Amino acid sequence: MERTKKITIQDVARYARVSAGTIDRVIHNRGRVSAEKRKKVEEAIKILNFNPNLLARTLALGKSFSVCALIPAAPSPRNYWNMPLQGIKTSAFRYMDFGMRLQYHFYDLFDEFSFMNQAAQILESEPDGVILAPLFLHESKSFTSSLHRKGIPYIFIDADIPDGNSLSYIGPDVQQSACIAGKLMSTILPQKAEILILNMVKGFENASALQRMEKGFRDYFLKSGQQKNKWIHTRTIHSTQKEKVWEELEKFYEKYPGIQGVFVTNSNAFIVAEYHRRNALDIRLIGFDLVHDNIQQLKEGSIDYIISQSPVQQGERAIQTLFEAFIQKKNPEKIQHVPLDIIIQENLEYYIGFNQQYRFKNRKPEETILSNLIITK
Amino acid sequence: MERTKKITIQDVARYARVSAGTIDRVIHNRGRVSAEKRKKVEEAIKILNFNPNLLARTLALGKSFSVCALIPAAPSPRNYWNMPLQGIKTSAFRYMDFGMRLQYHFYDLFDEFSFMNQAAQILESEPDGVILAPLFLHESKSFTSSLHRKGIPYIFIDADIPDGNSLSYIGPDVQQSACIAGKLMSTILPQKAEILILNMVKGFENASALQRMEKGFRDYFLKSGQQKNKWIHTRTIHSTQKEKVWEELEKFYEKYPGIQGVFVTNSNAFIVAEYHRRNALDIRLIGFDLVHDNIQQLKEGSIDYIISQSPVQQGERAIQTLFEAFIQKKNPEKIQHVPLDIIIQENLEYYIGFNQQYRFKNRKPEETILSNLIITK
DNA sequence: AATGAAAGTGTGTGCGCACACACTAATTTT
DNA sequence: AAAATTAGTGTGTGCGCACACACTTTCATT
Numbered sequence: 001m002e003r004t005k006k007i008t009i010q011d012v013a014r015y016a017r018v019s020a021g022t023i024d025r026v027i028h029n030r031g032r033v034s035a036e037k038r039k040k041v042e043e044a045i046k047i048l049n050f051n052p053n054l055l056a057r058t059l060a061l062g063k064s065f066s067v068c069a070l071i072p073a074a075p076s077p078r079n080y081w082n083m084p085l086q087g088i089k090t091s092a093f094r095y096m097d098f099g100m101r102l103q104y105h106f107y108d109l110f111d112e113f114s115f116m117n118q119a120a121q122i123l124e125s126e127p128d129g130v131i132l133a134p135l136f137l138h139e140s141k142s143f144t145s146s147l148h149r150k151g152i153p154y155i156f157i158d159a160d161i162p163d164g165n166s167l168s169y170i171g172p173d174v175q176q177s178a179c180i181a182g183k184l185m186s187t188i189l190p191q192k193a194e195i196l197i198l199n200m201v202k203g204f205e206n207a208s209a210l211q212r213m214e215k216g217f218r219d220y221f222l223k224s225g226q227q228k229n230k231w232i233h234t235r236t237i238h239s240t241q242k243e244k245v246w247e248e249l250e251k252f253y254e255k256y257p258g259i260q261g262v263f264v265t266n267s268n269a270f271i272v273a274e275y276h277r278r279n280a281l282d283i284r285l286i287g288f289d290l291v292h293d294n295i296q297q298l299k300e301g302s303i304d305y306i307i308s309q310s311p312v313q314q315g316e317r318a319i320q321t322l323f324e325a326f327i328q329k330k331n332p333e334k335i336q337h338v339p340l341d342i343i344i345q346e347n348l349e350y351y352i353g354f355n356q357q358y359r360f361k362n363r364k365p366e367e368t369i370l371s372n373l374i375i376t377k
Numbered sequence: 378m379e380r381t382k383k384i385t386i387q388d389v390a391r392y393a394r395v396s397a398g399t400i401d402r403v404i405h406n407r408g409r410v411s412a413e414k415r416k417k418v419e420e421a422i423k424i425l426n427f428n429p430n431l432l433a434r435t436l437a438l439g440k441s442f443s444v445c446a447l448i449p450a451a452p453s454p455r456n457y458w459n460m461p462l463q464g465i466k467t468s469a470f471r472y473m474d475f476g477m478r479l480q481y482h483f484y485d486l487f488d489e490f491s492f493m494n495q496a497a498q499i500l501e502s503e504p505d506g507v508i509l510a511p512l513f514l515h516e517s518k519s520f521t522s523s524l525h526r527k528g529i530p531y532i533f534i535d536a537d538i539p540d541g542n543s544l545s546y547i548g549p550d551v552q553q554s555a556c557i558a559g560k561l562m563s564t565i566l567p568q569k570a571e572i573l574i575l576n577m578v579k580g581f582e583n584a585s586a587l588q589r590m591e592k593g594f595r596d597y598f599l600k601s602g603q604q605k606n607k608w609i610h611t612r613t614i615h616s617t618q619k620e621k622v623w624e625e626l627e628k629f630y631e632k633y634p635g636i637q638g639v640f641v642t643n644s645n646a647f648i649v650a651e652y653h654r655r656n657a658l659d660i661r662l663i664g665f666d667l668v669h670d671n672i673q674q675l676k677e678g679s680i681d682y683i684i685s686q687s688p689v690q691q692g693e694r695a696i697q698t699l700f701e702a703f704i705q706k707k708n709p710e711k712i713q714h715v716p717l718d719i720i721i722q723e724n725l726e727y728y729i730g731f732n733q734q735y736r737f738k739n740r741k742p743e744e745t746i747l748s749n750l751i752i753t754k
Numbered sequence: 755a756a757t758g759a760a761a762g763t764g765t766g767t768g769c770g771c772a773c774a775c776a777c778t779a780a781t782t783t784t
Numbered sequence: 785a786a787a788a789t790t791a792g793t794g795t796g797t798g799c800g801c802a803c804a805c806a807c808t809t810t811c812a813t814t
Contacts, residue, residue: 006474008770019794024772032792054474055432056770059799097383097431176724183723187564220723339728342719346560346597347553351716385800396764401802409762433800436769 007048016044027052058327064099065326067092067319068122070115070132070143071157073106078292080267080311081109081133084157087315088131095323102319103127110202112136119143123150128326130154131318134161137207155321157314159209160335167325170317170336172309174209175216177340178265181286182220184305184342185261188284192229194258199236200245200268210236213265233259245271259283270294273302290343290351298348308351310338384427393421404429435704441476442703444469444696445499447492447509447520448534450483455669457644457688458486458510461534464692465508472700479696480504487579489513496520500527505703507531508695511538514584532698534691536586537712544702545709547694549686551586552593554717555642558663559597561682561719562638565661569606571635576613577622577645587613590642610636622648636660646683650674667720667728675725685728687715 013020018037025033026041033041044050069088074081085104092102103125105118115136122130123146130147134140134156141161147154153167160169185195197217199210214234221227233256237248249272253259261284262272269287274297276283286305287294297303317336324330343351390397395414402410403418410418421427446465451458462481469479480502482495492513499507500523507524511517511533518538524531530544537546562572574594576587591611598604610633614625626649630636638661639649646664651674653660663682664671674680694713701707720728 006770009772010770020771021773021794022792025793028772030773032790034792037792051473053436053770055436056799057772059430059432059436059769059801060771060773062772062799096428176726180721180724183721339716339718340724341716342724344557344560347557347717347719349553383800386802387800397801398764398803399762402763405802407803409760411762414762430800433769434802436771436799437801437803439769439802 006053007050009050009052012041012044012048012050015048016040054327058098062099064101065129065322066101066103066125066127067129067131067322068103068105068125068127069318070105070107070118070122070130072109072133072135080289080291083290083311084133084315084318087312087317088319089315091316091319091323095319095327098323098327100319100323100326109135112139115139116143119146123147126150127152129167129322131157131315131322133158135159137161153322153325155318157318158309158311166334168318168321168332168334168336170314170321171338172340173337175212175219176337177288177307177309178213178216178263179220180307180340180342181263181305182217183224184307185217185263185284185286186221186224186226186230188304189230189261193260194231194256195233195261195263196252196256196259197232197234198262198264198272199234200240200264200266200271201236201238202240210265217263231258240268240271242271242274246275249275253281261285264288267291267294269303269306270297273297277302295348295352298343298345301345304344306343308341308343310341313338383430384425386427386429389418389421389425389427392425393417431704435475439476441478442506442699443478443480443502443504444506444508444699445480445482445502445504446695447482447484447495447499447507449486449510449512457666457668460667460688461510461692461695464689464694465696466692468693468696468700472696472704475700475704477696477700477703486512489516492516493520496523500524503527504529506544506699508534508692508699510535512536514538530699530702532695534695535686535688543711545695545698545711545713547691547698547713548715549717550714552589552596553714554665554684554686555590555593555640556597557717557719558640558682558684559594560601561684562594562640562661562663563598563601563603563607565681566607566638570637571608571633572610572638572640573629573633573636574609574611575639575641575649576611577617577641577643577648578613578615579617587642594640608635617645617648619648619651623652626652630658638662641665644668644671646680647671647674650679654679672725672729675720675722678722681721683720685718685720687718690715 009020009023012023016023016037018041022033022037023041025031026038026045069085071084072081074085088102092100105122107118108114116139119139130152132140132143132154134144141163144154144161144163144165148165155167156169156171158171159174160171189195197214201210218232221230221232235248235252237245239245264272264285264287267287267289269285270291270293273285275281276285277300285303286307287303288307288309289311290306290308294303294306298306317338321332321336325332341351386397386400389400393400393414395418399410399414400418402408403415403422448461449458451462465479469477482499484495485491493516496516507529509517509520509531511521518540521531521538521540521542525542532544533546533548535548536551537548539546566572574591578587595609598607598609612625612629614622616622641649641662641664644664644666646662647668647670649664650662652658653662654677662680663684664680665684665686666688667683667685671680671683675683694715698709698713702709718728
């Protein structure tokens with residue numbers, strides 16, 4: 001714990017034989033510096049390897065950055081959308097003293113209007129940055145173009161809308177994750193098999209993601225030369241309600257009784273798993289995301305593989321990216337893919353434990369984040 | 378970017394009708410405060426929800442924390458040990474302004490003496506914290522007990538030596554990772570099969586880890602009721618030299634020609650993969666860690682699965698943990714398991730890409746970290 | 755009753771930086 | 785040629801905190 005010294009602006013000033021003010025002008029390109037001294041200063045900075053102290057800078061500026069997160073509401077603590085939220089919360093909490101202020105805006109997964117509503121609120125509050133999960137394609141596009149017009153940077157998480165204007169996309173490579181699903185499916189099915197790709201969406205969601213998902217899955221079998229042995233169907237059920245889905249499944253299985261494997265393209269695999277279990281169907285099942293019900297079904301063997309797309313990390317990286325952009329003036333990578341984790345019964349506990357660590361670290365952030373906020377001007 | 382205001386020590390002082398100095402005394406338990414005022418202050422802190430600004434505090438203290446990392450040297454950039462190092466570097470860089478000073482001490486993976494040598498140097502420099510990969514059991518124990526005596530906290534990464542004194546262990550659950558290997562192996566082998574667990578160690582390494590590894594692997598087959606159908610051998614080759622290993626392998630395969638799957642318990646699976654390829658042996662292979670040669674062999678199909686134990690993250694979390702312990706006075710979790718990633722040909726690219734992000738973010742940290750260091754007292 | 759120590763409290767300075775302001779010297783304007 | 789700009793530079797203050805120090809009050813000691 002010794003007292004050490006980094007090069008400070010004063011050291012540079014002494015070395016260049018000018019005052020700290022001049023150094024400051026050079027650093028921030030504020031002009032009002034003669035060419036001669038500017039050169040001297042730049043030299044000194046280089047030679048002494050001066051790096052402004054981020055703490056002092058932030059403290060002196062005393063600015064704060066408001067960040068809005070626009071994500072689906074998690075109706076229960078077990079819901080998938082709690083996980084990115086956890087990541088966002090913990091990370092934002094960490095950067096609070098740096099002036100990061102976080103506001104959540106939740107929308108109803110099944111209600112475009114709630115999305116638009118919240119989006120409008122965000123636009124009104126004129127934040128410095130936005131993190132959003134663009135589940136509704138059309139509405140998201142409209143929202144982000146408004147943000148772009150206002151010069152407010154935004155980050156997509158979970159799903160991408162490649163529009164060239166977003167600060168970054170943080171999430172899985174959809175096509176790739178589907179390809180992994182294909183590989184895993186092929187390891188648990190016989191040579192010849194009939195497979196179902198099952199989409200469950202309420203209605204008007206980001207359809208291109210579904211297409212890329214399907215492509216990735218089919219591509220695996222194509223690339224590995226199995227397409228002749230695999231008969232792959234695709235079905236989209238426009239609901240995520242248990243009864244409705246079961247009904248549709250019943251119809252489908254009646255028509256295609258030979259199905260041996262199902263790939264569910266979102267986090268609702270457990271609904272299918274339950275159906276299989278109830279009807280004593282021996283069908284392999286692969287799905288996404290470590291939500292509670294999926295975990296249960298994996299434990300009981302009704303789901304074979306779960307692919308997890310680091311949801312907590314997505315939230316963390318989003319905040320981290322904004323922090324770096326605002327405070328450190330970094331230009332982030334346009335695309336930040338997150339690890340895709342393959343979960344089976346045997347490693348399940350460790351992923352759950354890992355998430356709990358996050359939950360633990362994050363005991364009471366929301367009060368502290370918001371109650372401290374007093375806007376003075 | 379508005380100007381916002383958090384509760385400051387002055388606000389609390391006004392509220393409690395005392396001076397800032399008194400608040401400070403209460404916060405730091407420095408005594409010299411009457412019971413009456415102490416109570417008032419504590420109340421005020423609670424009511425106003427005062428959280429000292431970490432930036433200002435760090436700035437005012439001006440202390441720095443020296444951290445020593447004791448890990449194996451990475452002879453080439455492709456070496457496994459570069460990955461934890463990357464994580465350590467980037468993370469330490471991030472906390473530089475908080476006073477974190479990092480020093481690397483590398484030891485030869487095959488030379489206990491170099492370990493002891495470096496360890497002695499560390500003890501002499503009396504750092505505030507130590508991160509070490511305890512590959513040599515005996516030497517590590519001796520080193521950490523010295524650290525303990527001196528009151529220097531230390532963190533194990535990669536492998537654990539449960540001694541009750543370490544600040545934390547950050548790494549995989551060895552037994553669990555082996556269990557996953559078992560599961561994966563069982564998906565790619567026929568019902569009845571003969572399997573080899575292959576250890577490759579130079580000599581006097583942390584043997585308990587090997588034992589737990591073997592136990593985890595065998596346990597899987599036990600738990601899943603396959604032990605009667607699987608004949609599992611264990612061999613330990615006391616070398617990691619290609620020729621030597623090949624020689625031993627040849628002998629072994631001659632004796633047991635029925636081997637259909639090999640599980641290599643460290644990052645040297647590629648050596649075995651090459652042997653299989655050269656001799657056109659159709660043997661399934663599972664190993665650890667995304668080192669270059671393993672990646673190659675996975676691409677070419679000579680390795681079937683690679684289990685990766687988030688090496689970069691290990692380094693990051695280690696630094697992060699020390700930061701939190703020093704700056705935020707947090708008590709870290711004693712055991713921090715990292716995610717175990719299952720890598721196949723199809724998701725390989727994404728893990729590599731992910732690592733490259735780190736490498737990119739980390740362009741020139743070492744100069745900056747060390748050259749700024751001037752110890753004044 | 756005088757002295758001193760100890761307990762209790764407030765003030766002032768510095769951490770490194772950003773920025774407003776004051777000041778000087780060199781131009782330009784009239 | 786005097787006045788008014790403007791370019792170029794240094795000084796001072798505050799961000800929120802920790803800590804040294806000065807100061808006041810209390811109470812034991814002689």
